[in-house]
Amino acid sequence: MALVHCPVCNKRNSDKAKACQHCNTPFDGDQEAMARQKRIRKIKQQASLTTHSFAALTMIVGAITLYFWGLETPSPERAMTAYSLGVVGSIWYMVSRVRLFLSKRSS
Numbered sequence: 001m002a003l004v005h006c007p008v009c010n011k012r013n014s015d016k017a018k019a020c021q022h023c024n025t026p027f028d029g030d031q032e033a034m035a036r037q038k039r040i041r042k043i044k045q046q047a048s049l050t051t052h053s054f055a056a057l058t059m060i061v062g063a064i065t066l067y068f069w070g071l072e073t074p075s076p077e078r079a080m081t082a083y084s085l086g087v088v089g090s091i092w093y094m095v096s097r098v099r100l101f102l103s104k105r106s107s
């Protein structure tokens with residue numbers, strides 16, 4: 001049994017399959033349907049990445065708020081929590097933005 005890559009989601013399928021097992025794209029050669037599926041997938045992916053980057057931004061704002069809450073010097077635990085949140089949020093934000101950028105460039 002040979003394996004073929006789905007043109008839409010790029011996952012592997014049996015060459016005997018009539019449609020992708022992962023995204024249900026038919027392999028019957030309907031180029032238009034395939035292109036439409038691919039576009040829809042891309043739009044969904046970009047919407048999801050945009051949501052991720054906003055969630056990451058919220059996390060960063062949350063970290064800053066936690067650190068400066070009450071305008072007092074934060075306890076070491078609170079500073080550490082805020083710092084960790086900020087670092088994770090920043091990395092998450094950058095990863096989302098880079099993925100969004102790559103996704104938009106390839107479309």
Ligand SMILES: [Zn+2]
Pocket residue numbers: 006007008009010011020021022023024025
């Ligand atoms: Zn597929």
